[in-house]
Amino acid sequence: MTRDWLVCASCAGPVSEGRCSVCRASRERMRQENGWRGVTPTTVWILLALLAAVAAVLFLQQRTA
Ligand SMILES: [Zn+2]
Numbered sequence: 001m002t003r004d005w006l007v008c009a010s011c012a013g014p015v016s017e018g019r020c021s022v023c024r025a026s027r028e029r030m031r032q033e034n035g036w037r038g039v040t041p042t043t044v045w046i047l048l049a050l051l052a053a054v055a056a057v058l059f060l061q062q063r064t065a
Contacts, residue, residue, distance in 0.1 A: 006015040010022035018024045 006026070007013070008015050008020065008023045008026070011020040013019040013023065015023045015026050015030075018027050
Protein backbone atom coordinates (compact mmCIF):
# COMPACT_ATOMS: atom_id res chain seq x y z
CA MET A 1 0.00 0.00 0.00
CA THR A 2 1.45 3.36 1.01
CA ARG A 3 4.78 1.85 1.99
CA ASP A 4 5.57 0.95 -1.62
CA TRP A 5 6.78 4.43 -2.46
CA LEU A 6 8.78 4.91 0.76
CA VAL A 7 12.54 5.24 0.21
CA CYS A 8 14.90 4.16 2.96
CA ALA A 9 17.12 6.88 4.42
CA SER A 10 19.85 4.34 5.10
CA CYS A 11 20.23 2.45 1.81
CA ALA A 12 18.19 4.72 -0.51
CA GLY A 13 16.25 1.67 -1.71
CA PRO A 14 12.53 1.01 -1.50
CA VAL A 15 11.61 0.09 2.06
CA SER A 16 9.30 -2.61 0.71
CA GLU A 17 12.33 -4.51 -0.62
CA GLY A 18 13.94 -4.66 2.83
CA ARG A 19 17.54 -4.24 1.64
CA CYS A 20 19.00 -3.26 5.01
CA SER A 21 18.13 -3.60 8.69
CA VAL A 22 16.54 -0.14 8.74
CA CYS A 23 14.25 -1.16 5.88
CA ARG A 24 13.25 -4.35 7.61
CA ALA A 25 12.61 -2.53 10.89
CA SER A 26 10.40 0.03 9.13
CA ARG A 27 8.59 -2.70 7.26
CA GLU A 28 7.97 -4.61 10.47
CA ARG A 29 6.69 -1.49 12.21
CA MET A 30 4.30 -0.69 9.35
CA ARG A 31 3.07 -4.26 9.31
CA GLN A 32 2.24 -3.97 13.01
CA GLU A 33 0.45 -0.67 12.37
CA ASN A 34 -1.53 -2.31 9.59
CA GLY A 35 -2.41 -5.10 11.98
CA TRP A 36 -3.60 -2.53 14.48
CA ARG A 37 -5.71 -0.90 11.80
CA GLY A 38 -7.10 -4.31 10.98
CA VAL A 39 -8.36 -4.65 14.54
CA THR A 40 -10.04 -1.26 14.62
CA PRO A 41 -13.11 -2.03 12.41
CA THR A 42 -13.96 -4.92 14.72
CA THR A 43 -13.82 -2.59 17.69
CA VAL A 44 -16.01 -0.09 15.85
CA TRP A 45 -18.59 -2.78 15.08
CA ILE A 46 -18.64 -3.91 18.72
CA LEU A 47 -19.17 -0.32 19.84
CA LEU A 48 -21.94 0.13 17.26
CA ALA A 49 -23.61 -3.06 18.45
CA LEU A 50 -23.43 -1.85 22.06
CA LEU A 51 -24.90 1.51 21.03
CA ALA A 52 -27.69 -0.23 19.15
CA ALA A 53 -28.42 -2.42 22.18
CA VAL A 54 -28.56 0.60 24.49
CA ALA A 55 -30.78 2.47 22.02
CA ALA A 56 -33.10 -0.52 21.75
CA VAL A 57 -33.38 -0.81 25.54
CA LEU A 58 -34.12 2.91 25.88
CA PHE A 59 -36.66 2.72 23.06
CA LEU A 60 -38.45 -0.24 24.64
CA GLN A 61 -38.46 1.45 28.05
CA GLN A 62 -40.07 4.53 26.56
CA ARG A 63 -42.70 2.43 24.81
CA THR A 64 -43.62 0.43 27.90
CA ALA A 65 -43.59 3.44 30.25
ZN1 LIG B 1 17.30 0.42 3.82
